Amino acid sequence: MLVNITVFIILAPLATWLFPVYVPPNTTATVHAVLPAGACNATGVLYIDKPVTIMCANPGLSPAAFSGYIAVEYRAPPPPPAPPPTVSPLIVVATGVAAAAGLSHLASNRRELLAAPVLPIVARIKRAAADDPARREILRVVEQMGAATMSQIAKATGKSWGAVQWHIYVLEREGKLKSIRIGAFTYYFIDPKKAAEVILSSVDPSALPPEDREKLDFLAAAG
Structure with a gap:
């Protein structure tokens, strides 16, 4: 808060x-x-x-x-761990098909029989994860604000701290979101130049330590 x-x-x-x-x-x-x-x-x-x-x-x-x-x-207390994902029928089918393909591979020693039945199902799973509405909303909020802390994102989206932390972790891992720590705050952003402008407008540059000023200069130049 x-x-x-x-x-x-x-x-x-x-x-x-x-x-x-x-x-x-x-x-x-x-x-x-x-x-x-x-x-x-x-x-x-x-x-x-x-x-x-x-x-x-x-x-x-x-x-x-x-x-x-x-x-x-x-400082909010550490968020609870993300709940384990539920096993959807799609994943169960993927597991069954992969096992069957593996047996075919052992019997025929042909790699294409192992990969071919699984690829369409894996592609559908990846598309479902990429189209997550909560992550789309977080990306929209961050892009609109230019740079935002986790508490600001949670407030703007109306989601819990733990849920926002989990989605941000996934978005950073996929390269769709970046972060930088300035002082006591970690800011998340998409456009480096826009993020540098927003952060500089919210802090007193003369009060920042040299390493934080260098980080912001590098961020502005990267845009």
Whole structure:
């Protein structure tokens, strides 16, 4: 779950502003605090496992404007393993035909008898997997957003974290989806150049470590 708070306040002289960050039990939160340095007690990226309070103070004698944003991502517990696929009648038939073809192969020592009966059924199974509507929806969401985290994909598709994680794993294995880790977030994308533009617009480039900036430069050049 991602919580993003945009901050724009004008503090009176000698006043403070407090923003409490709550952490559920057995959870770690990643806090991106892009706030004025020196005036606020937390800036940059924080990893917390207990509640904290981000405070900005105006020690001056005149009102002061503070602006920035605070992004808090709560780490979800590991998803349950994907349920074992049900054995469809199509796969049962494929298994039976393969066994029969294997016996024919042993009897005649001809390889074409082993492959020929199975190929049409395997092709139908592959087409069924490629046409999975959940994966088509994930690809559509990622292409529309340019780059998205797993929590953003789950929210946009209305699917559970575990289901999205499983489908993303399959899509990455098939080469239809790519990923890049920037800071504490992993972004999934299709078009590298579009992904670099989206990620750069959502983070402060000056706050990124050199290796993350190099990754984004490489991503933009790859497009």
